[in-house]
Amino acid sequence: MDQQRIRVLLAKPGLDGHDRGVKVIARALRDAGMEVIYTGLRQTPEQIVSASVQEDVDVIGLSILSGAHMTIFPRVVELAREAGLDDVMIFGGGIIPNEDIPRLKELGVTEVFTPGARMEEIIECIKRRSRRAKAES
Amino acid sequence: MSSIEITDRLHEAEAEWEERTLKPTLKRMPESSQPFTTTSLTPVERLYTPNSIPDFDYETELGFPGEPPYTRGIHASGYRGKLWTMRQFAGFGSAFDTNKRFRYLLANGQTGLSTAFDLPTLMGYDSDHPFSEGEVGKCGCAISSLSDMEVLFEGIPLENVTTSMTINAPASMILAMFLAVAEKQGADWKKVGGTLQNDILKEYIAQKEWIYPPRPSMQLVIDSIEFCTKEAPRFNPVSISGYHIREAGSTALQELAFTLRDGIEYVQYAVNAGMDVDDFAPRLSFFFNSHNDFFEEIAKYRAARRIWYRVMKDRFGAKSPRSWTLRFHTQTAGVSLTAQQPINNIVRVAIQALAGVIGGTQSLHTDAYDEALALPSDEAALIALRTQQIIAHESGAANTIDPMGGSYFIEKLTRDMEEGAFEYFRKIDSFGGMIEAIDAGFPQREIQDSSYEYQKAVESREKIIVGVNEFVMETAPTAVPLLQIDESTAELQKERLTKLRSERDSSRVDQMLKALADGAREGRNTMPLLIDCARAYCTLGEMCDALKPIYGIYNEPAF
Numbered sequence: 188m189d190q191q192r193i194r195v196l197l198a199k200p201g202l203d204g205h206d207r208g209v210k211v212i213a214r215a216l217r218d219a220g221m222e223v224i225y226t227g228l229r230q231t232p233e234q235i236v237s238a239s240v241q242e243d244v245d246v247i248g249l250s251i252l253s254g255a256h257m258t259i260f261p262r263v264v265e266l267a268r269e270a271g272l273d274d275v276m277i278f279g280g281g282i283i284p285n286e287d288i289p290r291l292k293e294l295g296v297t298e299v300f301t302p303g304a305r306m307e308e309i310i311e312c313i314k315r316r317s318r319r320a321k322a323e324s
Numbered sequence: 325m326s327s328i329e330i331t332d333r334l335h336e337a338e339a340e341w342e343e344r345t346l347k348p349t350l351k352r353m354p355e356s357s358q359p360f361t362t363t364s365l366t367p368v369e370r371l372y373t374p375n376s377i378p379d380f381d382y383e384t385e386l387g388f389p390g391e392p393p394y395t396r397g398i399h400a401s402g403y404r405g406k407l408w409t410m411r412q413f414a415g416f417g418s419a420f421d422t423n424k425r426f427r428y429l430l431a432n433g434q435t436g437l438s439t440a441f442d443l444p445t446l447m448g449y450d451s452d453h454p455f456s457e458g459e460v461g462k463c464g465c466a467i468s469s470l471s472d473m474e475v476l477f478e479g480i481p482l483e484n485v486t487t488s489m490t491i492n493a494p495a496s497m498i499l500a501m502f503l504a505v506a507e508k509q510g511a512d513w514k515k516v517g518g519t520l521q522n523d524i525l526k527e528y529i530a531q532k533e534w535i536y537p538p539r540p541s542m543q544l545v546i547d548s549i550e551f552c553t554k555e556a557p558r559f560n561p562v563s564i565s566g567y568h569i570r571e572a573g574s575t576a577l578q579e580l581a582f583t584l585r586d587g588i589e590y591v592q593y594a595v596n597a598g599m600d601v602d603d604f605a606p607r608l609s610f611f612f613n614s615h616n617d618f619f620e621e622i623a624k625y626r627a628a629r630r631i632w633y634r635v636m637k638d639r640f641g642a643k644s645p646r647s648w649t650l651r652f653h654t655q656t657a658g659v660s661l662t663a664q665q666p667i668n669n670i671v672r673v674a675i676q677a678l679a680g681v682i683g684g685t686q687s688l689h690t691d692a693y694d695e696a697l698a699l700p701s702d703e704a705a706l707i708a709l710r711t712q713q714i715i716a717h718e719s720g721a722a723n724t725i726d727p728m729g730g731s732y733f734i735e736k737l738t739r740d741m742e743e744g745a746f747e748y749f750r751k752i753d754s755f756g757g758m759i760e761a762i763d764a765g766f767p768q769r770e771i772q773d774s775s776y777e778y779q780k781a782v783e784s785r786e787k788i789i790v791g792v793n794e795f796v797m798e799t800a801p802t803a804v805p806l807l808q809i810d811e812s813t814a815e816l817q818k819e820r821l822t823k824l825r826s827e828r829d830s831s832r833v834d835q836m837l838k839a840l841a842d843g844a845r846e847g848r849n850t851m852p853l854l855i856d857c858a859r860a861y862c863t864l865g866e867m868c869d870a871l872k873p874i875y876g877i878y879n880e881p882a883f
Contacts, residue, residue: 201459202449202533204532204533205532206572210772210775211775215776227882229455254459254462254698255457255458258457259458282663302663303662303664307783
């Protein structure tokens with residue numbers, strides 16, 4: 188049964204300590220039946236990718252509110268690809284200006300959720316687009 | 325006629341009213357099926373009457389302004405003698421950029437300064453540290469040494485303008501640089517006024533910008549309280565902050581209770597260190613959030629004053645009325661601002677600011693409407709300041725003291741806040757204190773639970789947020805001009821640090837850093853040693869690093 192569950196690693200890169208959002212999402216994804224690994228604050232892209240490899244996750248979620256998303260998101264995507272995590276879905280959330288979203292998607296971020304996004308939307312997006320969902324369909 | 329009889333009669337009258345007038349009305353027009361609750365999801369009754377506040381005693385519960393229990397305010401003349409200080413939090417980019425914004429705000433009638441630092445500074449990293457990459461100047465101003473601090477306050481006389489500095493883990497180091505700049509300006513430390521946030525407890529609870537573990541961090545705080553009491557007596561060494569606790573998702577009651585219990589912890593540690601409570605307590609100040617629920621917020625501020633008076637008098641035996649009075653700064657709730665239809669935020673901020681004023685705040689920051697999108701633009705920052713000026717000069721709120729006092733609703737909410745806070749104090753005391761409660765993850769879990777409940781209430785639309793889950797517009801109706809911070813600050817900072825490191829007297833730097841580490845190991849007050857480091861142009865990162873071998877570093881346990 189457990190093998191069917193979508194495994195999600197949630198990380199909070201960047202120096203800020205605003206973890207309200209990521210903790211709410213962690214709980215919502217768990218309540219939706221997913222397995223969630225939350226890395227805690229201030230993880231470097233290297234740490235995030237290495238934890239993702241170790242935990243064999245289907246999805247990486249990055250929460251960032253400090254404004255450093257254009258530095259950190261591309262770095263995580265790049266390292267994930269280098270580590271062979273080609274089919275791992277990477278999504279992000281936080282204070283991210285609309286103008287930056289197309290560029291992030293081009294770089295390989297599946298979806299970006301900004302303030303006001305509903306927990307349900309995030310759950311649906313993961314269910315639809317993670318590799319486990321794709322494998323089942 | 326006794327008061328009990330009056331109450332009985334009123335109870336009867338209220339019951340009769342329900343039967344005679346209310347019931348037929350409800351039959352004809354049923355109430356909304358959604359629960360009526362505050363922003364904190366506390367149920368609110370249909371009507372409040374004297375029956376809601378049995379045994380209400382004016383003199384013991386309210387008293388008069390400027391007198392115990394200070395429910396109605398700490399000044400006998402309210403805002404009639406002096407308005408609150410309009411203190412807009414500002415900081416971005418380099419010290420040059422922020423200095424320019426400070427001068428702009430002062431030129432437009434702002435009366436005090438408030439400094440925002442960037443994340444590397446808040447974490448004690450220099451701008452050229454690898455962890456600072458992508459973060460320099462983004463959320464505030466980058467300060468890595470006395471040289472940056474000199475630029476920040478260029479042309480601003482520190483004896484005349486009070487300055488608030490929002491910094492916590494490296495607060496002592498920043499205070500050392502600030503006092504060194506004051507000294508260079510020729511200002512007398514005894515006359516320099518301002519506030520250091522320096523509230524490390526709420527970092528572990530909510531904001532999470534820490535360096536060292538809780539106990540050595542408390543030692544740094546106590547050192548700075550002791551130092552300021554003697555050497556910079558007009559400086560508030562700690563601003564005990566509920567703002568971040570609320571932003572992290574707590575209820576209004578949790579904000580109140582955890583903040584005041586943090587205050588108790590600082591007072592207790594300072595007393596344990598041998599200080600006389602009346603020597604330092606008058607310089608402690610507080611910082612609260614102002615969220616959307618107007619009445620709940622007003623009750624929170626009124627209760628805060630009453631509780632602090634009782635705590636200082638009964639728990640600590642403080643004798644000076646100046647120790648009994650709770651002074652506070654208010655900031656409107658950043659978390660309440662929406663990225664959707666951002667101009668609406670001007671209205672939210674105005675309501676929240678009015679609650680702060682009616683609640684009797686000593687100083688106020690109003691958020692700019694574009695803050696859910698970026699740091700404020702000049703135009704948005706100006707509207708935020710104008711909002712305060714409109715409240716001050718047009719709304720009438722400043723004409724009379726505690727205008728909501730005596731409202732059955734407000735008095736009931738104020739009572740509930742007080743009772744709820746003392747209940748939380750008992751729980752936290754049973755852990756052994758706030759530090760022990762933090763070790764156990766108690767306040768952290770309480771806040772997480774509340775924030776999850778709130779999010780669920782928003783998603784089920786029990787709580788409506790205009791423009792977010794109701795009255796939504798598909799296309800962005802207004803494009804607002806945003807402040808952009810590029811990587812040029814980081815480049816500038818790197819150059820400045822390279823130059824600083826090559827030009828300063830490096831043997832003096834090493835000597836001062838060693839003296840700091842030795843002093844901390846021997847348990848001496850760290851403040852004079854840090855000031856020596858600042859004078860020698862040791863960087864922020866060097867000072868913070870020098871203490872790590874002695875104090876250790878903090879890793880958050882999983883909760």
